[in-house]
Amino acid sequence: MxxxxxxxxxCGxxxxxSMLVRRGALxxxxxxxxxxVVEPGTPVLAEVIARFGEDLLLPDGSLHRKKLGERIFGDPEARRALEQILHPPIRATMRSRMEAYEARYPDKLVIVDVPLLYESKLEAMFSEVLVVYVPRGVQLARLMERDGLTAEEAEKRLASQIPxxxxxxxxxxxxxxxxxxxETERQIELFWTERGLG
Structure with a gap:
């Protein structure tokens, strides 16, 4: 499953x-x-560098992720170009790992953590979708505290996702x-027992 x-x-x-993995999920x-997929020497990294510039390579040959993020932030065309390079190999790897786990461990729950699952229209890949929820106000406060952002910066990040x-x-x-x-543990335990996973 x-x-x-x-x-x-x-949202957490x-x-x-990690609560699910502690109970035996993969x-x-x-x-x-x-x-x-963008580790040094990979064809995907070569494609990113060819499209976005040699200056995104760090001295050790790895990708300067922060600089790439700055380059595409606020530029929808650049973001789409990056997604066209990255999404196919990411999805293919996700699917192959998920299928390998399911074949090897048919009795275990396989959890696939996909931050932008709905935005990427990937619902059909899964038996069910579990959403970790906090109200928007809590989400905003946690994001500001976690990443040291102003309210305006945090609002921009939230605006880039489906509410x-x-x-x-x-x-x-x-x-x-x-x-x-x-309280979160109690909900996870209820989910686990309802699915007969315990």
Missing amino acids: NIGLTGGIA KSTVS LVDADRIARE IEEKKLRADVLIDNSGSLD
Whole structure:
């Protein structure tokens, strides 16, 4: 069984995925794969450099991710170009890891953590979608605190994603992470036992 795990920025997806992994779930992390596909020497990194410039290579041959982010931020055309390079290999790797886990461990839950699952229209890849939710005000405050952002900067980041309230409505499974960690654990335990995973 597989589940797509998503939410909004600063909603606590990592917290929830680690609670599930502690119970025996297997994790496929889209963010980690996104870093792997642009490791030094990969064809994807070569394509990014060819499109966006040699100055994005650090002395050790790795990608200067922050500089790339600055280059595409606020430039929809550049962002689309980057997505066209990155998304196919990321999705292919996600799918192959998910399928390999399911074949090898048919009795285990496979969690695929995809921050922009709805934005990328990937719902069909998964049996169910679990959304980690906090109200927008909490999300904004956590994002400002976590990343040291002004309210304006945090608002811009939130505006680049589908609103969390919309994701909440589209969820097959909803975990409200706005309370204590114990409250989140209780919801995860309920989900785990309801699915017969325990």
